[in-house]
Amino acid sequence: MxxxxxxxxxxxxxxxxxxxxxxxxxxxxxxxxxxxxxxxxxxxxxxxxxxxxxxxxxxxxxxxxxxxxxxxxxxxxxxxxTHWQSPNYFAYYPSNSSVAGFVGEMLSAGLNIVGFSWIASPAATELEMIVLDWLAKMLKLPEDFLSAGQGGGVIQGTASEAVLVVLLAARDKVLRRVGKDALEKLVVYASDQTHSSLQKACQIAGIHPENCRLLKATSSTNYALSPEFLSETISQDLTIGLIPFFLCATVGTTSSTAVDPLLSLGKIAKSNGMWFHVDAAYAGSACVCPEFRHYMDGVEVADSFNMNAHKWFLTNFDCSALWVKDRSALVQALSTNPEFLKNKASQANMVVDYKDWQVPLGRRFRSLKLWMVLRLYGLENLQCYIRNHIKLAKHFENLIAQDPRFEVVTPRIFSLVCFRLLPVRNNESHGNKLNHQLLDAVNSTGSAFISHTVLSGKYILRFAVGAPLTEEKHVNAAWKVLQDKATSLLAESL
Amino acid sequence: MxxxxxxxxxxxxxxxxxxxxxxxxxxxxxxxxxxxxxxxxxxxxxxxxxxxxxxxxxxxxxxxxxxxxxxxxxxxxxxxxTHWQSPNYFAYYPSNSSVAGFVGEMLSAGLNIVGFSWIASPAATELEMIVLDWLAKMLKLPEDFLSAGQGGGVIQGTASEAVLVVLLAARDKVLRRVGKDALEKLVVYASDQTHSSLQKACQIAGIHPENCRLLKATSSTNYALSPEFLSETISQDLTIGLIPFFLCATVGTTSSTAVDPLLSLGKIAKSNGMWFHVDAAYAGSACVCPEFRHYMDGVEVADSFNMNAHKWFLTNFDCSALWVKDRSALVQALSTNPEFLKNKASQANMVVDYKDWQVPLGRRFRSLKLWMVLRLYGLENLQCYIRNHIKLAKHFENLIAQDPRFEVVTPRIFSLVCFRLLPVRNNESHGNKLNHQLLDAVNSTGSAFISHTVLSGKYILRFAVGAPLTEEKHVNAAWKVLQDKATSLLAESL
CATH class of the missing domain: 1.20.1340.10 (dopa decarboxylase, N-terminal domain)
Known part of the structure; x- marks a missing residue:
């Protein structure tokens, strides 16, 4: 060195x-x-x-x-x-890089501290607490989620780790009540549109796979979880002696940005003594804009809330923000207290030791990059940034509407457009093949990258606007490639 | 941007x-x-x-x-x-930064890709496989751990995540054999000197706390786990119908760099059908030197091996290298296969998708920094680097030997010296207080940072050499502070 x-x-x-x-x-x-x-x-x-x-x-x-x-x-x-920062990147969800996020990462790599406990670098813990309070206020999260009370925020690597740690907190809380041998009776609820990380968290936590209820969401609710369906399922499970303990709702699902009705769902969870987690990994960023904040309404009944600043909030990967109302539940599930880490500040309970809020012991100084993003850009610029992507997604939606060969499949809410090339002569199975071919044809040009999903058996193309460099001309160019490739494929399939 | x-x-x-x-x-x-x-x-x-x-x-x-x-x-x-890169940092274990590691981190932050699957950035997956093969060869790991066969390496964030994923792989493997309702019968073994991350992994995986056997290691074995004690305990557990399934041995424990006898322990694990994990998070780096490689002897019977390149191998945090012999065990425990991530290369089983080897879905391009460290420094320089720290630790040991007020408590093996100020008039409890006071006195000067542990009831000071900038003059200066503060404390306590 x-x-x-x-x-x-x-x-x-x-x-x-x-x-x-x-x-x-x-x-x-x-x-x-x-x-x-x-x-x-x-x-x-x-x-x-x-x-x-x-x-x-x-x-x-x-x-x-x-x-x-x-x-x-x-x-x-x-x-x-694969160039996630290319303006022609429209796949999955974005992974934002920015000047502030980049130099924040540099600073973190330069200092290269390991902030498991407060004492290991007080600034790392304190900046994280403060910056997550800032972000909570930008999102208008209820005060219970702020660090001044019993709650607080923490930066996890990814939304997968966020849902895992709250699932573990919920699991251990209920097992303390009903006895540790009841693990096999515990049941988790979510829609089948929920991110696969929930299923993985269940696997890790030892929840029996058959007790992980991924309730079917359909086009009738725009792929949101139905409170009635949830209620019925919980009742049935209670009847056979199972123990409902965890509900995960999503604001902006991965396939189609579906928004689960948080308030109705949360009330059901609360009346059954369950932990209620809200995954807004992607769409949480949009909720800093007043006109989108209502998608989070109901978060006041949640126990935990997650958004990924590394997706659509200009903070380089990884930076997944998680808030809980009861930090002691996390600490009880995840703390260890080896002699070699004991110190005055921790023993006196004067400080937060983030090692007890997460899976790993060691942790990077990730709050630096988020702090620099918030400080160097400010709320208003971040709102403009989000609105611009949503405007571009609307523009893409309008382009599709003008070409009768295509359809928009689900209502666009944020900056993702789910669409497809209509099947010829209503042959759905051929339609699926056609769209799969269209995806491959576009992506193999190298001029744009889009991804796909399947909704109600239909193969759907996903066009997610969110790379910082994307402008209208890039959206137009990608649309041109899509149209051209569609023309060729349709000609071949005649 | x-x-x-x-x-x-x-x-x-x-x-x-x-x-x-x-x-x-x-x-x-x-x-x-x-x-x-x-x-x-x-x-x-x-x-x-x-x-x-x-x-x-x-x-x-x-x-x-x-x-x-x-x-x-x-x-x-x-x-x-707290300046982990200061040459006067001697606490915990080091967290190395280097020019190559730093610019590797910069490049990773600049590209800012998310490499969950091969397709998400083929170079990220392929470079990681290759570089971990390189490092495996430097450590002379058995060929079973290389990616050409059924095994391979993966970069985890920390050793905590490494032990968690192999514990999950082992848990699910045994449960597939004995039935999933047997979780409460599963037993984990390790010495009580094992890192707390094992206990945390057990909590997460739902292993019952009373089935996590942390067997007492004493000064008679230099705090290594006794194979006889392990054997007896396993026999007793089998007698009462429990299922031994996981053994964790350590090369270089956190408190005192104890080295468990891998071969004897591993044979016991194998003869009982258990998964055998070797945690060499700290000392693994030293094993790239031929004269220290014998501490890993017996790794050939292990199922998994872990070393932290971010500790003492010039690779910026985080970069924890894990190798397994049977990657399918990891994948079976950790894979999910959502529609939105399906792609030709993955479906055809032509590639490794590292998302199935770890807890999170998303992952950073961490192999870049390790690759740059290996490439820009080369094996010989890395060996010199390790040897220099060990020489400095020996030097510190010699300084202690010259002051009759102090003693070295356990034999120094690598670059950690465990020592203490001898209690006055053999009053052990006062001795503990004295050393605690000495630790605080030294650390509050700001001129050096050391940490502590407790061994057999004795409060011990830990002096870990390993910061890249540390030279002999820094060791001498820290020793001078220790001596001066000891003089003051002893005068006060008369």
Whole structure:
């Protein structure tokens, strides 16, 4: 660790990354390599000595990193990169990068502290508490979620970890009440549109797979969970002696941005003594705009709420914000207290030790990047940013409406458009094949990257606007590719 | 995301971080702030508009980040930072930063991809497989752990996540055999010196706390787990109908770098059909040197092996390398296959999808930094690096031996020295208090940071050499502070 070498290398890497963003549209968005491509390009084992050690001996430090970038990163790595930051990226959900988020990551990597306890770097814990209070206020979360009371926020790596830790907190809370041998009786509820991370969390927590009720949501509710269906299912489970203990609702599902009716669902959960978790991993960001905040109405009855600042909020991956009303439930499920970590501040209960709010012990200084995003952009700019993407998604929706060969499948709510090429002669199974082919055809051009889902048996294309660099011209260009490829496919299928 | 703004901000941040390393010795190693210090320095909520928006309007982009660094980072954050990269940091275990690790992190933050599946960025998956094969070869791991066969390596965030995922794999494997209702009969074994992350993994996985056998290790084995004791305990458990299924052994325990006898322990595990995990989170790095490799002997009977490249291997946090012999066991425990992630390469089983080897779905491009460390430093430099720290620890040990007021408590094996100030008149309880006071006295100077543990009821000080910038003069200076503070305390206690 030589400070001047870090300066030289760092500056070269900054230039490389800035140049990457300037030329990002030149790369195929979806990497076009074949499986195993890299194995052929790299040696079988690590070098005994650095490749270009001679340069270092000669003092040509800057030369070494430039060669490394050219010979290794540009030639071997970049061809295998799928460019999530490309303005032509419309797949899955976005993973935002920004200048503030990027330099925040740099600072975190530079300080390189491990903030498991308050004492391990007080600023890491305190900044995280403060910044999550800020974000909670931007989202108009109820005061119970703020750190001043019994609740508070914490940065998890991903929404998967967020739902896992609250599931564990809920599991252990109910088992303390009914006895630890009742695990096999515990039942979890959600719609079948809920993210797969809930199912994974259940697997990890030892919830029996048959007790993970993923209730069918249909087009009749725009793929939202029906409170009546939930109520009936809970009643049936209670009748046969099972113990309902956890409900997960979603604001903005992964397939189609469906919004579950939080208030009705939450009331059912509460009247049955269940933990109520709200997953707004994607759409939570939009709720900082007053006109979208109502999608979160009902969050006041929730026990926990999650949104991913790394998705659509300009904070580099990973940064998943989780709030709970009762932090002691998390701590009871996740704390350990080994001698080698004991210290005055923790023992005296004067501080929060985030190690007890998460799965791992070690943790990065992730609040820096979120703090820099909030501070350097401010609420108003973030609202503009969200609104612009939603405007672009509306624009894409309008383009589809003008082409009778296509249809929008579910009502667009945020910045995702679910659409498809209509099947020829109402042949649904051929329609599914056609849309699958259209997806592959578009993605293999490298000029845009979209993804898919299946709703009520229909193969659907997903167009998610959310990359920071995306402008109207990119949406138009992607639409042009879609139209052209559709024309070719329809001609072939005649 | 403006490329030129990224360049400006990035360069300023690189300079700030390089300057930080140049002046790092000026800061108190352990932050001396009081709980709640930051709340008083920051506003109650995020700004509506960026503080210094005027500067951006004026085009003074570089000025904005410089002011931010000065007014916010330097003035408010740094006082609350405990400086893990300081050469005077000797606490816990190290968390290494290096130029290669740092620029690798920068590149990962710059590309900002989310590599859950191969298709999401083929280079991320493939580089990780290749680099973990490289590292496995450097550690002379058996071939079964390489990706060419049924095994392979994966980067987890921390050793906590590594032990959790293999525990889950083992749990589900045995439950498939004996029936899923047998969870309460499953028993885990380890010594009481094992890292607390095992206990936490058991809590998460639903292993009953009374079935988590942390067998007492004593000074008679230098705090290593006794195979005889393990064997007896397993026999007793079998007699009463319990199901032993998981053994965790450690190479280099957290308290005192104890090394469990892998081969004897592993044979017992194997003859009882148990999963055998080896945790070498800290000491694994040393095993790239031939003279230390024998501490891992017996790893050939293990099912999984873990070392943290972010501890003592110049790779910025987080980067915990885990290898398994049977990757299908991980995948069976952790896979989900939602429609929205389906793709040709995954469906055809042509690729590894690391989402199924870990808890979260999303994952960062962490192999970049490890790759750059291996490539830019090479094996020989890494070996020198390790040996130098071990030499410095030996030097510290010699200093202690020359002062009859102190004793080395357990034999030094790697770069951790466990020592204490001898109790006056053999009063052990006063001795414990004395060493606790000595720890606080040294750490409150800010000139060095050490930590502690308790072994056989004795309060022990831990001096872990491992920060990249540490030289002999820093060890000498820390020793001088320890001696001076000991002199004062002993005078007071007369």
């Amino acid at each position: 030589d400070a001047e070498q870090l300066r030289e290398y760092g500056h070269k890497m900054v230039d490389f990354i800035a140049d990457y963003y300037k030329t990002i549209e030149n790369f195929p968005v979806l990497s076009q390599v074949e499986p195993g491509y890299l194995r052929n390009l790299l040696p079988d084992s690590a070098p005994n000595q650095p490749d270009s050690f001679q340069h270092v001996l000669d003092g040509e430090v800057a030369q070494l990193i430039l060669e490394f970038i050219r010979l290794h990163i540009q030639a071997k790595i970049l061809p295998g990169v | 403006d490329a030129e703004q990224l360049r400006e901000y990035g360069h300023k941040m690189v300079d700030f971080i390089a300057d930080y390393y140049k002046t790092i010795e000026n800061f108190p190693v352990l932050s001396q702030v009081e709980p709640g210090y930051l709340r008083n320095l920051l506003p109650d909520s995020a700004p509506n508009q960026p503080d210094s928006f005027q500067h951006v309007l004026d085009g003074e982009v570089a000025q904005l980040i410089l002011e931010f660094i000065r007014l916010h980072i330097q003035a408010k954050i740094l006082p609350g930072v």
